[in-house]
Amino acid sequence: MLSDEELIRIVLESEEFKQAASINEVKNAVRRLLRKQLIDLHIDDSSDVTVRECLVNRHLEWITLKILNEVDGILLIPDYYDDLEYFVSTRDHNPAAGCER
16 A cells, blocks of 8 residues: 555656646646545445545545645645544544545
8 A cells, every 4th residue: 555655756756746837737636646546545445436435535635735735835724624634544543434424
C-alpha cells in the first residue's frame, strides 16, 4: 500500500502538476494521476460501491489540500475540513469511517 507521501511524490514529479497554473488544474492533476491507485487502495475497505467512492473522493481531496498547502503555500479550509481530518485520523483503524450511510 502506498503512503500519502508516496502518492504526493507521484503528483509532484509529474509534468502535469509542474504545468498546472491554477488550483483547479492541480485538483484535476491529482484526480487523473491518483484515482486508479486510490480505487485499488480502498477496494477492500467496503463492499458498498458508494462508500468506496466516498473514500476515494475524500482521499483525493485530502492529498490535494496537502499539496496546495505544503508545496504552493495555499491554505484552503473547506466547510467539511473536520470530516476530512476525521477521515485521515481513522483511516488506519476503520477505513470506511465517515463515509457509511
